[in-house]
Amino acid sequence: MTGAQLTEADIDEIALGAAVLGTGGGGDPHVGSLMAKRLIRLHGPVALRGVDDLTDDDFVIPIGGIGAPSVSVERIQAESELLAALAAIERAVGRRPTAVMPIEVGGGNSMIPIATAALAGLPVVDGDAMGRAFPEAQMVTFHLAGYGPGATVMVDHHGNEVVSRPVDGAWSERIARAVTVEMGGGATMIDYAYGGDVVRECAIPGTLTLAKRIGRILRGRDAAGRELRDDERIDALCADLDAVRLFEGKVADLQRAVDGGFTRGAAELDGVGADRGSAFRLDFQNEMLLARRDGALAAVTPDLISVLDLATGMPITTESLRYGARVAVIAIPCHEKWRTPMGLLTAGPAHFGYDVDWVPVEDIPRERRALPDSARTTEGKAA
Amino acid sequence: MTGAQLTEADIDEIALGAAVLGTGGGGDPHVGSLMAKRLIRLHGPVALRGVDDLTDDDFVIPIGGIGAPSVSVERIQAESELLAALAAIERAVGRRPTAVMPIEVGGGNSMIPIATAALAGLPVVDGDAMGRAFPEAQMVTFHLAGYGPGATVMVDHHGNEVVSRPVDGAWSERIARAVTVEMGGGATMIDYAYGGDVVRECAIPGTLTLAKRIGRILRGRDAAGRELRDDERIDALCADLDAVRLFEGKVADLQRAVDGGFTRGAAELDGVGADRGSAFRLDFQNEMLLARRDGALAAVTPDLISVLDLATGMPITTESLRYGARVAVIAIPCHEKWRTPMGLLTAGPAHFGYDVDWVPVEDIPRERRALPDSARTTEGKAA
Secondary structure, X not given: OEOOEEOXXXXXXHHHHHHHHOOOXXXXXXXXXXXXXXXXXXXXXXXXXXXXXXXXXXXXXXXEEEEOHHHHOOOOOOHHHHHHHHHHHHHHHOOOOOEEEOOOOOHHHHOHHHHHHHHHOOOEEEEEOXXXXXXXXXXXXXXXXXXXXXXXXXXXXXXXXXXXXXXOHHHHHHHHHHHHHXXXXXXXXXXXXXXXXXXXXXXXXXXXXXXXXXXXXXXXXXXXXXXXXXXXXXXXXXXXXXXXXXXXXXXXXXXXXXXXXXXXXXXXXXXXXXXXXXXXXXXXXXEEEEEEEOOEEEEEOOOEEEEEEOOXXXXXXXXXXXXXXXXXXXXXXXXXXXXXXXXXXXXXXXXXXXXXXXXXXXXXXXXXOOOOHHHHHHHHHHO | OEOOEEOHHHHHHHHHHHXXXXXXXXXXXXXXXXXXXXXXXXXXXXXXXXXXXXXXXXXXXXXXXXXXHHHXXXXXXXXXXXXXXXXXXXXXXXXXXXXXXXXXXXXXXXXXXXXXXXXXXOOEEEEEOOOXXXXXXXXXXXXXXXXXXXXXXXXXXXXXXXXXXXXXXXXXXXXXXXXXXXXXXXXXXXXXXXXXXXXHHHOEEOHHHHHHHHHHHHOXXXXXXXXXXXXXXXXXXXXXXXXXXXXXXXXXXXXEEEEOOEXXXXXXXXXXXXXXXXXXXXXXXXXXXXXXXXOEEEEEOOOXXXXXXXXXXXXXXXOOOOOOOEEEEEEEOOOHHHHOHXXXXXXXXXXHXXXXXXXXXXXXXXXXXXXXXXXXXXXXXXX
């Protein structure tokens, strides 16, 4: 980044890194990056504010898209929605926004705040409230720290505006999801708008910078500036993030549907290379949430599960996953805030109805079992 | 009414009349009347303001319940919701309410504004925006005159608050219905809050007074103060309202379900007395909307179709309708505003998907056909 500014040149790398941290969700990073680049081109670079540089007088606006990623690639967010949402939060709270922030660093939702910042002439905060993407509105570090959603703004491209004041994060999600479905499956949302003091306490700092570093590696430069071959990139990424390579395989089956304002489904992979003979299953609700290898836990939310193109290392969203794609699956340890009892209660496997216990991804044994074909088929069906 | 005041003694008669005008919906009148009486007892009588007495400086708040009547009898609206809704509209619009008004005179929604007025020390307007009850939020005279819903408040008993600014009445209904379902099938709502000038232009005047007059007749006194026998009441009511006695029968079949924030269903009646040998069907969505006799149109929305206990004349809501009940069905010509092209487009049969043309109820021929049994059975099934 150019000093403490984001220019058009930074956007593609941030979008690429945010697609990894988005674990398949967070809205389409490409669509978001086009909007961010266009608005920076029109309005100039965006100042980047460190979380610790926020003052108590700041009023920080997390803004992003809510809904099924499958919708977000078809119905592009209108720029007018961003300003309408800012105006609505200012009117509802009676406080002028001084900075915008990603509610989640993942996917397109890393881009929307940059686009908004460019449009409104505000700085963007180098941090977010998840350190990744999650599918539900209450899955934010504000909620973990006991802060409610506050005045919550939703606007759509028709010009509808909804400002709710839900009693807690769970109600916020319920109301917002119902409104999202009615608005056509996607909307622009502001929630957890707080002063700089609360954001300093709650936000996960440095995640836009982290996204940029990831993007840089995936585009072929390591931290030291050394050029990476295509086949070195995933390993370099894993080394940088303390991530685990879980599996390499080919997408053999894919179920995916837009359901209740989410994109839900599962992908089955047949192993290739060292993983030949093993089966792997990914369950997702907007984001990749559960990975099982031959029926055994490989990684589970809140740890990050990301799918990358096996040849190029490019991240693949749940929406762009295709039958026959050859992919690598990696897992990244989540931020420690998600590993607390409150974090696991909020976004752990039980919340999503998965009958597995959370185990830190780095502690899950990785022996590669060569199961007889019959056993594997059975497990694949049972999973 | 005691001069221009509503006392506890007025409430039961208004509730009774509003149950007739509610055509089966509008929320439970009994539950509403208990709340209105309690709050008048606590806070004193409520001043009644004529529609024409409103000044341009007035800010009039239509308040009521939204949702399935089946829910409203199980989950009683909390008094705290009424004040929360008033506070929310004042905050959203920046204007202090000077009067409350029924959005619809029907059912419990005639009572909620009186209860709110008592609680807040405000007058209640003797008028409403339907002249009856309708199931959907845009079915109001404001909409017919081209006025949008404006800032629309919804609160529930959990303490959730939603303020939407929908682009038009149809969007208001969509968003409000989705939020209602999420709030548990019922909520307190304020919409179409306007200044006295707009209310003078749009409201249907005198409908609380009308409800009281209906209630008085059904309790056994005609306009001249003469006492009525039980079996004279329905005829007296029809004479007073220019209403038509459509049918007398026994409920032979009843389908009713809570679906998408509405109570939907149909009742089949077997004729008794002069109607013996005929079959009658009532279709409802919160309100009674379509009446067919032996398969032929008997009355249809926007005209009012009301079901009364055959013996006592007491109105029966769609929710309290029971198998075996002996009822009289009457139809009341709707207010002329609903008989315009815009009125029929908004609340006529086509809007509800009924494949019948609207005919003014007073113009529908009433010959009593004695069909052979076989034909009647077939029609009953096809209807």
